[in-house]
Amino acid sequence: MTIITRIGYCPVCAKERRPVTGQFFIVHGSKGYHIYNAIRIAELGFTPHLYKLVKVIGENVVVEKLCCMDKCSLHVYWDSNSYSYKCDFLEGWQRIMLTLESWNALVLLKDKSYFI
Helix, strand or coil, rough: CEEEEEEEEEEEHHCCCCCCCCCCEEECCCCCEEECCCCCCCCCCCEEEEEEECCCCCCCEEEEECCEEEECCCCCCEECCCCCCEEEEECCEEEEEEHHHHHHHHCCCCCCCCCC
């Protein structure tokens, strides 16, 4: 299964004026999920999102996306047994359809100027 992290617009976070400095968020990397704290706010409502490829249908793809901010689509907490932060995914996966061309562009897009 292909999972990538890219920036997306979250109307819930925009309404709640997120992200905020110090708020937890996750990203998916080559070695799984990583939890970070927001240190710089670029623009409210624009947050890291997980994009999960579900299936390819001809020239289209079915994708599920999820906002990666704590208190939106996931809950980050301290686990005293492992002495580390953990996260639970909440509801909020949104199923969308993209063209194969749009999916490939999203996969190749790596905006290094955006960070939180």
